[in-house]
Amino acid sequence: MKPISILEDRKNQVFTKGDDEFDISCGKKSLAGSVSQRACVFCGSRVVLYPITDALHLVHGPIGCASYTWDIRGALSSGPELHRMSFSTDLSGTDIIYGGEKKLEKALFELIDIYRPKAAFVYCTCIVGIIGDDVAAVCKKVEAKAGIPVLPVHSEGFKGTKKDGYKAACDALFSLIDRSREEIPEKIPLSINILGEFNIGGETWIIREYYKRMGIEVVSVMTGDSRVEDFSSSHRACLNVVQCSGSLTCLAQKMEKEYGIPFIRVSYFGIEDTSKALYDVASFFPDRPDIMEKTALLVREEVAAILPELYEIKADLKGKRAAIYVGGAFKAFSLIKALKHLGMEVVLVGSQTGNKEDYALLKDMCNPGTVILDDANPLELAKYVLEKDAHLFIGGVKEKPIAYKLGLGFCDHNHERKIPLAGFEGMKNFAREIHETVSSPVWDLVPRKCFVDVLK
Amino acid sequence: MLLRHTHTEILPREALTVNPAKTCQPVGAMYASLGIHNCLPHSHGSQGCCAYHRSALTRHYREPVMAATSSFTEGSSVFGGQANLIQAIDNIFTTYDPDIIAVHTTCLSETIGDDLYQITNKAVKEGKVPPGKHVFHANTPSYVGSHVTGFANMTKAMALYFSKSTGVHNGRFNIIPGYVEPSDMSEIKRLAREMGIRPILFPDTSDVLNGPQTGKYKMFPQGGTPLEDLVSTGDSMGTIALGPLASADAARALDGKWHVPCRVEDLPIGLSATDRFIDALRKAAGVSVPDSITRERGQLLDIITDMHQYFYQKKVALAGDPDHLIPLVEFLVQIDMMPIHIVTGTSGKAFEKQIQALTAHLPCKVNVKAGGDMFMLHQWIKNDPVDLLMANTYGKYMAKDDDIPFVRFGFPILDRVGHSYFPTTCYRGGMRLLEKILDVLLDRMDRDAPEERFELVM
Numbered sequence: 001m002k003p004i005s006i007l008e009d010r011k012n013q014v015f016t017k018g019d020d021e022f023d024i025s026c027g028k029k030s031l032a033g034s035v036s037q038r039a040c041v042f043c044g045s046r047v048v049l050y051p052i053t054d055a056l057h058l059v060h061g062p063i064g065c066a067s068y069t070w071d072i073r074g075a076l077s078s079g080p081e082l083h084r085m086s087f088s089t090d091l092s093g094t095d096i097i098y099g100g101e102k103k104l105e106k107a108l109f110e111l112i113d114i115y116r117p118k119a120a121f122v123y124c125t126c127i128v129g130i131i132g133d134d135v136a137a138v139c140k141k142v143e144a145k146a147g148i149p150v151l152p153v154h155s156e157g158f159k160g161t162k163k164d165g166y167k168a169a170c171d172a173l174f175s176l177i178d179r180s181r182e183e184i185p186e187k188i189p190l191s192i193n194i195l196g197e198f199n200i201g202g203e204t205w206i207i208r209e210y211y212k213r214m215g216i217e218v219v220s221v222m223t224g225d226s227r228v229e230d231f232s233s234s235h236r237a238c239l240n241v242v243q244c245s246g247s248l249t250c251l252a253q254k255m256e257k258e259y260g261i262p263f264i265r266v267s268y269f270g271i272e273d274t275s276k277a278l279y280d281v282a283s284f285f286p287d288r289p290d291i292m293e294k295t296a297l298l299v300r301e302e303v304a305a306i307l308p309e310l311y312e313i314k315a316d317l318k319g320k321r322a323a324i325y326v327g328g329a330f331k332a333f334s335l336i337k338a339l340k341h342l343g344m345e346v347v348l349v350g351s352q353t354g355n356k357e358d359y360a361l362l363k364d365m366c367n368p369g370t371v372i373l374d375d376a377n378p379l380e381l382a383k384y385v386l387e388k389d390a391h392l393f394i395g396g397v398k399e400k401p402i403a404y405k406l407g408l409g410f411c412d413h414n415h416e417r418k419i420p421l422a423g424f425e426g427m428k429n430f431a432r433e434i435h436e437t438v439s440s441p442v443w444d445l446v447p448r449k450c451f452v453d454v455l456k
Numbered sequence: 457m458l459l460r461h462t463h464t465e466i467l468p469r470e471a472l473t474v475n476p477a478k479t480c481q482p483v484g485a486m487y488a489s490l491g492i493h494n495c496l497p498h499s500h501g502s503q504g505c506c507a508y509h510r511s512a513l514t515r516h517y518r519e520p521v522m523a524a525t526s527s528f529t530e531g532s533s534v535f536g537g538q539a540n541l542i543q544a545i546d547n548i549f550t551t552y553d554p555d556i557i558a559v560h561t562t563c564l565s566e567t568i569g570d571d572l573y574q575i576t577n578k579a580v581k582e583g584k585v586p587p588g589k590h591v592f593h594a595n596t597p598s599y600v601g602s603h604v605t606g607f608a609n610m611t612k613a614m615a616l617y618f619s620k621s622t623g624v625h626n627g628r629f630n631i632i633p634g635y636v637e638p639s640d641m642s643e644i645k646r647l648a649r650e651m652g653i654r655p656i657l658f659p660d661t662s663d664v665l666n667g668p669q670t671g672k673y674k675m676f677p678q679g680g681t682p683l684e685d686l687v688s689t690g691d692s693m694g695t696i697a698l699g700p701l702a703s704a705d706a707a708r709a710l711d712g713k714w715h716v717p718c719r720v721e722d723l724p725i726g727l728s729a730t731d732r733f734i735d736a737l738r739k740a741a742g743v744s745v746p747d748s749i750t751r752e753r754g755q756l757l758d759i760i761t762d763m764h765q766y767f768y769q770k771k772v773a774l775a776g777d778p779d780h781l782i783p784l785v786e787f788l789v790q791i792d793m794m795p796i797h798i799v800t801g802t803s804g805k806a807f808e809k810q811i812q813a814l815t816a817h818l819p820c821k822v823n824v825k826a827g828g829d830m831f832m833l834h835q836w837i838k839n840d841p842v843d844l845l846m847a848n849t850y851g852k853y854m855a856k857d858d859d860i861p862f863v864r865f866g867f868p869i870l871d872r873v874g875h876s877y878f879p880t881t882c883y884r885g886g887m888r889l890l891e892k893i894l895d896v897l898l899d900r901m902d903r904d905a906p907e908e909r910f911e912l913v914m
Binding site: 031032033034035036038039040041042043061062063064065066067068069070071081082085086087088089090091092093095096102103104105106107110111114115125126127129130131157158159160161377378379382397398400401402404405406407446447 | 460461463467469470471472473474475476478479480481482483496498501502503504505506507508509510511512514515517518519520521522523524525526527528529530532533540541543544545546547548551552562563564567568597598599600602667669670671672673675801850
């Protein structure tokens with residue numbers, strides 16, 4: 001194999017702590033021709049709104065966009081499962097020529113007749129933006145007749161990155177919140193909205209339970225295991241607690257502006273971050289010291305319950321090296337802390353969508369020699385994983401087979417996983433999963449020594 | 457459960473696909489491109505298309521799947537994607553160094569009207585394509601046909617772009633294997649070689665998407681049809697195209713351009729379709745069928761006869777691609793099963809007619825729909841239950857909801873292994889299909905048998 005070269009224009013997106021001095025360049029469009037691991041605007045919108053379980057999610061476009069997003073995420077529901085169906089207008093050649101508005105209208109009526117959903121989201125795909133369907137007008141018309149909110153999601157794939165998709169989803173969600181809002185303006189005492197939590201593997205349920213024990217009322221979750229009617233009182237919450245770096249921050253900002261709800265950013269991943277999240281929420285209600293007491297008790301109990309097993313696992317994992325490549329950088333922060341807890345060393349960390357502040361913080365958090373990457377391609381990932389001789393790779397579906405080909409353990413920290421990694425319980429699951437893969441005897445069977453050859 | 461949403465009453469649906477039994481052209485084009493040695497597929501469209509197609513193929517094959525994208529922006533959607541593609545070509549050859557870039561379009565680039573001939577020519581003129589390297593393209597608008605159409609278009613494009621004729625026969629035969637698994641492609645090659653034929657198989661994803669664990673990551677694995685073989689297809693004695701939808705266009709293109717005579721056969725799934733394939737090889741090359749192949753055929757027939765009573769009048773529901781379903785239905789009918797609900801997402805009236813002809817003599821009503829979806833199939837099943845379901849992984853929801861024995865067949869298979877290593881085509885593939893079918897049918901009998909009827913020997 002030839003030495004792996006890095007595109008000249010990407011040099012500022014690859015950084016080695018201790019060796020390099022420049023600021024990491026980020027937030028750039030991927031270079032044309034790169035084998036990027038990134039997705040599109042539609043993808044961003046789809047993942048944010050998908051867990052609204054009793055809404056209709058209709059993909060307006062050719063069949064592909066609906067096929068590729070049919071039930072691939074592990075967002076669980078405690079009730080309706082309409083969100084897991086795949087609905088598409090399946091646009092064909094003639095629709096492209098004459099426009100897809102009529103078909104869209106018909107599709108909406110057909111679906112609403114059968115399923116009686118509480119609201120409908122219409123996702124615009126690339127083609128819709130080009131042929132110029134007035135999706136908003138169709139939605140308005142159907143809404144007037146059907147009597148449920150019908151919301152266009154302006155998620156044409158080419159309009160930016162996944163982040164812009166989050167924004168399109170936030171716009172649609174805010175529109176739903178604002179429209180279905182009940183007329184009572186008073187705040188619900190001791191209440192919060194949870195934002196950016198998608199109930200992957202049941203994580204929302206774990207977090208809800210913590211808040212219940214703390215005496216905090218969760219008004220609505222955006223969007224894990226949510227129902228349309230939950231959002232009618234979202235505007236009455238005292239605080240928005242935002243998880244996940246990119247996805248719902250803009251909704252929180254909008255709600256702050258419109259309803260005066262302040263927000264804090266948290267992470268529920270790892271012991272430190274989960275505790276901090278809960279303490280931060282508790283300290284938002286300073287005139288209720290009992291909440292802080294209950295929180296402290298909860299953290300003590302939960303930590304005590306998982307520590308013995310974590311220590312056992314740590315003994316096996318100590319000194320092992322990990323590489324992280326995730327979507328949002330915020331997730332990377334939590335992962336670094338959690339891996340340190342397990343005695344592991346992070347040798348590579350990268351994200352698809354990190355911003356300048358994110359990378360500055362990453363630089364601070366990492367040990368010298370750690371490679372930091374923005375919008376990496378598979379060759380770069382493989383190169384540094386080998387150079388750093390990692391034992392573990394944490395990433396998503398496209399990274400998994402690369403890690404396995406190289407002969408190292410893998411943990412899926414993306415949205416397809418079925419195991420909850422949030423909260424204290426999630427930390428235990430995470431540790432088990434890491435242990436399961438890193439300590440597996442199969443790595444003794446693979447020709448790891450070949451690493452040396454690859455680098456030549 | 458996902459499919460508890462399926463109601464039994466079948467209402468007319470005009471504007472809507474629910475739970476699709478197909479996907480779009482570009483993923484088929486990407487899959488075909490991966491079957492060329494040292495070739496990087498390139499998606500000329502938004503970033504998401506490429507990410508989705510790579511993810512879909514990665515989940516199905518559990519292998520790294522490489523492809524680049526033009527990363528369309530709002531600007532390129534207005535002013536055209538020329539600048540993106542030329543920059544992409546430059547970057548790809550500089551960084552990843554493939555021999556070939558296979559560009560496929562998307563709904564976006566098709567609709568804005570990018571002229572790929574003109575753009576790739578410009579790239580060549582500007583010196584972005586190093587000497588000896590190639591860029592070619594296929595038009596694969598997502599709003600026409602399905603993933604099978606995309607595969608067919610890319611396969612035709614590679615035949616037309618690379619093939620040359622020196623006027624001297626190369627003594628070889630072109631075989632276009634159709635939209636089948638890497639394991640099937642190896643099996644088809646193996647049988648051709650057993651017949652004493654030197655095939656040029658294209659595309660050929662074996663050893664690309666079913667590679668071994670080596671501890672190394674290679675962007676371009678060792679498999680794939682070599683460039684010189686593709687060039688040489690114009691000098692071949694003939695072409696055998698397997699699967700009319702996926703392969704016929706490419707075969708006819710070679711016939712039209714270089715007068716390489718072609719035969720189009722069904723995919724060799726099951727006994728008779730494989731017989732026809734072997735016969736086509738035999739006639740084309742003027743060879744006789746070796747004993748080794750006759751033995752394999754006999755073994756398949758042996759399983760059929762040994763176990764025929766378990767197939768008797770078992771009702772089957774099927775979802776898949778037309779090229780697969782036609783020989784599969786033929787095979788199932790032949791072994792006394794009754795395929796009664798058959799759905800493909802790919803449109804085409806010819807498919808419905810063929811299935812109707814194959815099932816005309818069955819003593820029951822047969823539902824068939826081209827351009828249908830899984831939802832429709834599930835509704836049919838609810839109205840007229842079956843003993844066996846064969847479909848891609850998404851079939852598992854129906855199987856669980858209605859407690860139906862289920863064999864995974866088609867694309868994508870997201871929850872089991874085997875399809876990339878063990879073929880379902882040719883005689884041995886037929887044996888594997890029967891093994892899978894019998895396993896689920898007999899397991900069901902065992903599960904449901906009252907104690908006094910629980911049999912040791914079956």
